Amino acid sequence: MNNDYAELTINGKSYAFPIVEGTEGEKAIDISDLRKKTGYITLDPGFVNTGSCKSEITFIDGEKGILRYRGIPIEDLVEECSFVETAFLLLHGKLPDQEEYKRFSDILNESSLLHENMHLFFDRFPQSSHPMHILSTMINALSTFYRHVDSESVEGDIFKSSAFLISVFRTIAAFSYKKSIGEPIVYPRHDLPFCANFLNMMFDSPVKPYVIRDQIVSVLNKLLIIHADHEQNCSTTAVRVIGSAQVNLYATISAGVNALSGPLHGGANQAVIDMLMQIKNGGKDISKFIDKAKDKDDSCKLMGFGHRVYKSFDPRAKILKEECHKLLNIIGVNDDLLEIALKLEEIALKDDYFISRNLYPNVDFYSGIIYKAIGIPVNMFTVMFAIARLPGWIAHWKEMVDSEDRKIARPRQIYVGYTKRPILRD
Ligand code: SDX
Numbered sequence: 036m037n038n039d040y041a042e043l044t045i046n047g048k049s050y051a052f053p054i055v056e057g058t059e060g061e062k063a064i065d066i067s068d069l070r071k072k073t074g075y076i077t078l079d080p081g082f083v084n085t086g087s088c089k090s091e092i093t094f095i096d097g098e099k100g101i102l103r104y105r106g107i108p109i110e111d112l113v114e115e116c117s118f119v120e121t122a123f124l125l126l127h128g129k130l131p132d133q134e135e136y137k138r139f140s141d142i143l144n145e146s147s148l149l150h151e152n153m154h155l156f157f158d159r160f161p162q163s164s165h166p167m168h169i170l171s172t173m174i175n176a177l178s179t180f181y182r183h184v185d186s187e188s189v190e191g192d193i194f195k196s197s198a199f200l201i202s203v204f205r206t207i208a209a210f211s212y213k214k215s216i217g218e219p220i221v222y223p224r225h226d227l228p229f230c231a232n233f234l235n236m237m238f239d240s241p242v243k244p245y246v247i248r249d250q251i252v253s254v255l256n257k258l259l260i261i262h263a264d265h266e267q268n269c270s271t272t273a274v275r276v277i278g279s280a281q282v283n284l285y286a287t288i289s290a291g292v293n294a295l296s297g298p299l300h301g302g303a304n305q306a307v308i309d310m311l312m313q314i315k316n317g318g319k320d321i322s323k324f325i326d327k328a329k330d331k332d333d334s335c336k337l338m339g340f341g342h343r344v345y346k347s348f349d350p351r352a353k354i355l356k357e358e359c360h361k362l363l364n365i366i367g368v369n370d371d372l373l374e375i376a377l378k379l380e381e382i383a384l385k386d387d388y389f390i391s392r393n394l395y396p397n398v399d400f401y402s403g404i405i406y407k408a409i410g411i412p413v414n415m416f417t418v419m420f421a422i423a424r425l426p427g428w429i430a431h432w433k434e435m436v437d438s439e440d441r442k443i444a445r446p447r448q449i450y451v452g453y454t455k456r457p458i459l460r461d
Pocket residue numbers: 081264265267268269298299300301303328329335336337338339340341342343344392394397398399
């Protein structure tokens with residue numbers, strides 16, 4: 036058997052399955068005809084060992100802490116590019132030239148207004164509604180106001196429809212915040228770039244004009260860039276699965292928003308701040324909290340720690356830790372939650388429980404402290420993650436739609452329930 040095949044022996048009979056190798060040397064066994072050949076299927080709860088697709092969008096090396104979008108390291112993107120350029124890179128495979136950037140920016144600007152009749156929806160949500168629930172509802176409702184974009188109509192459309200969705204998504208997020216605090220919505224401005232426009236829609240007010248600070252715009256661009264994609268994470272997988280049934284793009288993205296809202300996924304950034312506040316209000320007894328996180332009988336986890344792929348430092352956490360210190364120094368904020376986070380990290384990284392399980396800070400561990408310093412309310416943290424992740428979701432949806440081996444996602448199972456039995460009435 037040569038290295039191009041994996042050999043499987045079942046009941047004394049051998050079967051060969053092709054080995055697939057990626058451009059970074061990752062290897063997979065192609066089992067697409069396993070059941071036809073052997074009658075067996077594989078079983079892999081949580082898809083820990085299962086690749087769902089081939090992709091050219093994002094590369095992660097969990098052991099070396101590498102993250103690249105279309106081959107470009109995120110460390111270079113945060114230093115040299117804007118979020119809008121990065122979104123274009125994820126969607127179209129290259130950074131935009133001047134003409135492409137202008138056309139993309141023009142569509143982002145023209146698409147930033149939300150249909151006026153949709154504004155009425157905000158007034159009907161209960162005051163206590165979580166912004167992620169409002170966001171997923173409003174995104175789904177876009178397909179009732181705007182022409183569908185689905186896998187059949189996407190060809191010439193993806194450039195315009197992705198820019199439209201990226202822009203109006205941001206407007207909906209800002210409007211939902213304003214409505215939640217009872218302030219008048221602030222319309223997008225044609226003269227502001229993407230991040231500055233968002234901050235202005237969030238924080239400007241008729242009685243207190245918002246002063247846009249370059250440092251805040253810069254750190255928001257970096258935050259959005261490092262969250263923009265992450266290969267086959269839970270919410271991106273949800274987008275690929277829902278999209279595989281030829282659901283329109285807006286409903287597909289709404290499913291991604293819902294998956295991201297989970298506390299084990301994008302909701303972790305809000306859970307980290309809640310955890311740090313809990314430690315602060317409980318007397319800052321960090322060791323006691325760590326013991327709870329290690330206790331198998333306690334559901335408590337060290338939020339912002341651990342990752343399915345990164346078994347070393349999440350490169351995004353490294354960037355955010357640095358940005359945290361820089362931003363708090365610039366705006367002159369001394370946030371004791373950062374002090375608690377640093378102490379928590381220091382203790383955990385010396386504790387064998389975390390070391391032996393390769394548990395390191397992930398992207399969510401520091402992001403909340405930065406959002407808080409910018410003035411973003413805690414219940415909007417995961418919305419920020421969604422605004423950033425949207426280009427990644429759309430890029431994966433498009434890659435799935437365009438793939439030659441596109442199929443509706445429909446995994447198998449091993450049935451462990453009752454065997455055939457009659458109706459028995461008690
Ligand atoms: C994101 O997938 C992505 O790419 C996601 C993301 C993206 O950009 O899309 O990176 C964004 O979702 C980051 C993760 C945010 N979530 C959190 O910070 C929540 C806290 N972390 C854990 O829930 C957990 O680490 C996960 C969900 C992130 C990963 O879970 P896995 O890979 O399924 O690992 P596991 O639950 O099997 O844990 C392995 C062991 C277990 O202990 P043992 O059974 O071996 O004794 O590690 C323990 C777990 O109990 N463990 C933790 C822990 N994370 C794992 N123990 C305490 N605190 C933690 N945070």
